[in-house]
Amino acid sequence: MIVLLKGNTTPEELRQFTDDMCQLGLDPHVTVGEAHTIVGLVGDTSRLDIGQLEAMDIVEAVRRVQEPFKKANRRFQEEDTIIVLDNGTKIGGGNFQVIAGPCSIESEEQIIHVAQEVKKAGATLLRGGAFKPRTSPYAFQGLHTKGIRLLVQAKQATGLPIVTEIMDKSHLPLFDEVDVIQVGARNMQNFELLKHLGRTNKPILLKRGLANTLEELLMSAEYIMANGNERVLLCERGIRTFETYTRNTLDLSAIPVLRRLSHLPIIVDPSHATGDAGLVKPMALAATAAGADGLMIEVHNDPPHALCDGAQSLTPQGFQELVGMVQAIRPYSDCHAASEARL
């Protein structure tokens, strides 16, 4: 439920109102805008008397929110969420970032080299997997603790904030120096993991599951937010369809739809969406044009010999060309139009 307060509501009246709502067992989510203050009420509002609320002096209007996601909902917070990393990098609300790096961290030389190359080409965050969710138990599973250590070394060498995937909550102590924790597609509905991450203060890059709807993605974001961590990035990485020429099907319409439904930043991963290095650039450009807040691109120094996802990995040279074109079309991107078209 959304309660729109009148423009002249005093801070004292607002505090009294939110205290009263807490007393009723609700969790008030306050957004102070220029003209109005919006209070989103999360919890069981079925016993609230709307007429009684509307009769209050400070209340302008009351609306029920039909969607099951609340904190992630654009109706609860009109302004785009901007996620600020420790080094000051901002994501969302017009701040566009490019995350790049190998699928897996393979060695010190590899990750440091790729980190330096992608930084030179314009990447603003470095990715690399240390815990890899592989379909086959016989495939390379990542360097685990050592991988995270090497990624931190690459962060120190380049100054790039780092993004890496978590697969089990018991690994969380290893992620102290990680700037953004990734939840992979296969764990999008690992609710115990999501609840645990909700109790951390790290930004979470939440990837859409292989066969999940956008509402399910937003409900997973809600799990993290409901547990206290509101720094969530949504990531479209392709969904499984009947098409076989691409690894997945990139759902480009997810960008304006998520923009309309939610205030959270939207990242697009064209590497996992296509599975084919030759398709990454056109899809990255399309995602940028459609209003994504950032891209996640796999880059490898020697794709044919990569231990994971070589076929979809760009060379540093290919990545540099991609960034050049993305930067050229960014000013024409539709993020503002899409956000104006919301609701």
Ligand code: PEP
């Ligand atoms: C990855 O980013 O390397 C990855 C495994 O992605 P996804 O979970 O989208 O398959």
Ligand code: MN
């Ligand atoms: Mn990969």
